[in-house]
Amino acid sequence: MEKLTDAIEKLPLVDHHVHGALAGAVDRATFEVMITESSVPAPAGTTHFDSQVGFSIRRWCAPLLDLAPHCSPEEYLARRDELGNDEVNRRLLAATGVDRYLIETGYQGDATLGLQQMATAGRRPVHEVVRLEAVAEEVARSGADAAGFAATVRERLADSATTAVGFKSIVAYRHGFDVDPSRPADVEVARAADRWLREVGTTGTARVADPVLLRFLLWQAVDLGRPLQLHVGYGDADLDLHRSNPLLLTEWLRQVQGRLDVLLLHCYPFHREAGYLAQVFPHVYFDVGLALNYVGARSTAVVAESLELAPFAKQLYSSDAWGPAELHYLGALNWRRAMTRILGQWVDDGEWSLDDAVRVATMIGSTNARRVYGLPES
């Protein structure tokens, strides 16, 4: 057991889907909405700290800020301010044991550290993952016309593919996986672009939600053949969770088999469904990131459920942290503790060998991501 604990504790992780840490100090109200997928304050008389992630912060992050475990939220936030956000980032990112961050840069970039800043703060190499919808919206804001829209987006994505290690789609947020799986015809795309660009012109806001354009983006990623991350399941109240069930993608997955690798992100509470897809489709991978932060002490149960149908070569680690570096740290901590307990139990029960347990933890925490994204050895 000690050998397993030690191996998993020291395993240099690839966090294959993550965002930047906080760029500066925030007040308590702001911090509270950053540790929940709710976008509003907790009801009067309650606090978002009374949650698994809140308890994890007080238990596991407090000692790294020189506080006693289980200190109060007030004590925690006061000490956080005292140390300053940079020092908190430094301490918590150092404690993650992450060797590589694959950073998705498409969401609210200003509040968080950029690619180079994350490399500096975390003292580890970073790679970029480009959000398809963000590229389309950038093109729309730059005043593209409908005739040239598709070609410009295609070109920008092709450019990105030379530096980014993969793409990401949030079609689950913008429409749901109950989208037509087929590639849209050029004329449909042009028509949808025309409609949308007029709307952008009128409203001044570029938020792509047209299903034809969302499908166009997905199929561009297919053509480029780079790994494609898909938001699946748990997220904020913008989402229709039942329409983000990955099983709704089954027909699309059939159509793109052999063209690219698809990485299902988060997946809770559909992680068993994701495990099924990862078994039957050679190009499907998944993780249980994001959820682990928010289920805290229940991480062991969620990780265990992810280790059922899915082949061990088809699972990855991510934190999906965004903002407070507490989330970058807890993602790794919860995963390591969960894996240690689950695999440790199986070794104790004589079900698995110790060597296999170490090997599987290494695959999921690092090797699989290195292989799928073609990362250099560290």
Next chain:
Amino acid sequence: MEKLTDAIEKLPLVDHHVHGALAGAVDRATFEVMITESSVPAPAGTTHFDSQVGFSIRRWCAPLLDLAPHCSPEEYLARRDELGNDEVNRRLLAATGVDRYLIETGYQGDATLGLQQMATAGRRPVHEVVRLEAVAEEVARSGADAAGFAATVRERLADSATTAVGFKSIVAYRHGFDVDPSRPADVEVARAADRWLREVGTTGTARVADPVLLRFLLWQAVDLGRPLQLHVGYGDADLDLHRSNPLLLTEWLRQVQGRLDVLLLHCYPFHREAGYLAQVFPHVYFDVGLALNYVGARSTAVVAESLELAPFAKQLYSSDAWGPAELHYLGALNWRRAMTRILGQWVDDGEWSLDDAVRVATMIGSTNARRVYGLPES
């Protein structure tokens, strides 16, 4: 651990959704269908006692009737008859440790004790929860005409709101949550009422299942702003379980945010989905009542799954017992044992502090309900 066990054992619960205990003795066949959500006898050669709830009755209720744990169903029922239903009610209700019952009076009232009788039998204060559909059906039976239907229902509900602590809807049973989320126009309501009242006139039976009328009732509750309980998930064979997935309510929940608190009842097997809604929407609460009675020894697993995404201020306790006081008792017993085991393990593992564990159990078992329903301190 002893401190935690003791604190949870002695915690005066608010059972925020429950029905009356049996009003009189019943024979074995009747008792059997009261300890299952099936409405028919078990297949030949089998018995509804061969189930988790049947085993729980023999294990945990038997000693309260002076029998050995695990006695046979025959011994149990013979002793139950010998003591008489009143004495059984008295013993089992006393053992619940419930401080307040919030009693929903809309279902088969004759077989069970009414509000005042429950207060007497249970020796604790009771509060009423009014079923929206029952009020509409009462109005229909009273010979209302279509022109006055909406106004009469509105008035009756407003009257109820002065004494009841909340409302309940069984739209999940009568249609499913795949109902149009928007408020129906007055003219639609009048038309639907006309149709339905003619039908009531013809058949002599008033059972509201028209989706327009069901939506009208929901929106009346929104206008009144009192806590609204919704049957979610597990129930009897009248239900299309997949249409009672609370995620289907997402758009309606968005529309009513800020207008009232919504309490999702039972939720099994969608309790993780309910936990998600309780995190992202400030006005959503839930419990895993009913299910605990019927999963018995598996209560620990189900309660643990409910303690994942959901903030601790957003969960409540209920038994949803109806009929045999065994169900009133086992609901509380299963919840207490589950919470003790789960939180006790987390304290042992150093994940949670003991103080937090006691505090969270108190919130879920009592404080949250007192706050949401505005109950007086006991």
Next chain:
Amino acid sequence: MEKLTDAIEKLPLVDHHVHGALAGAVDRATFEVMITESSVPAPAGTTHFDSQVGFSIRRWCAPLLDLAPHCSPEEYLARRDELGNDEVNRRLLAATGVDRYLIETGYQGDATLGLQQMATAGRRPVHEVVRLEAVAEEVARSGADAAGFAATVRERLADSATTAVGFKSIVAYRHGFDVDPSRPADVEVARAADRWLREVGTTGTARVADPVLLRFLLWQAVDLGRPLQLHVGYGDADLDLHRSNPLLLTEWLRQVQGRLDVLLLHCYPFHREAGYLAQVFPHVYFDVGLALNYVGARSTAVVAESLELAPFAKQLYSSDAWGPAELHYLGALNWRRAMTRILGQWVDDGEWSLDDAVRVATMIGSTNARRVYGLPES
């Protein structure tokens, strides 16, 4: 505990849904795709052995082939070849402790042992389960015309019913449970048969997927009144998993109540949904076969989830093994270990009596199947 372990270990199982063991030796590539529901090789640099079932084979089957637990896949397959497929069948089938096999003969019969060969290899009596769709396809291939199609199929099924113990439908694969639940009219069936038989004539391939014909077959089984097995949930990539949720059958189950017993097979990840149906409908039964093989060390969790709402008289054991006798053996082994751990824990905790635990294991492993299928006592 020893008494329980011993009782479950020696329990003569009825494997109520299984296929033949491998008829001859296969190479590694073939063996690999037989231990997954994927139909293609694992991605380059990975192996299907890196999965729960792969680990179970190396752990539990290896010793029966005189190898050390956790030996490498290479060692395992080399020894398998050395012993020869017949000897491997003999050893692994002997170790299952299965008393009766109910063999479904509709899938890829050539690669696997037939009924009599399985009786010989397994040294135990076998019974046949007839796949509805296979009978329809046989009739189509035999050159039936549309006018006589329905009558011929009806006759063949009635003939089968005199020797087979039950029927099986794969409507979940061929369409999904979101099929019209009502019995199709004769004229619809004739029209659909005409369409399909022309297609069979043209393509030379008989694969029934027309929803009218699939419904016709289901209702034939209803008329014959024999136990009907339905594939539910987990299977290969041909399936739309979300359309195999057994809750989609609710209305059909209401319509056929009292006409026949329906046995939901596998059910993962919908086993809780299946448990609900088994509680509320007197004619519904289920198992968690197939899944147990593929979740390996997680069998305890999956079996535990199946022991929630479902009455103990409504659950059965199956392996759903097809091909490698490793799957016949591991199905039984995983179920026995899971039941021993779960029930043993409940006995230890004082929740269940030891006698009840032995009795429930016996019901699920044997008695329920004997009663439902009317099997002779062994």
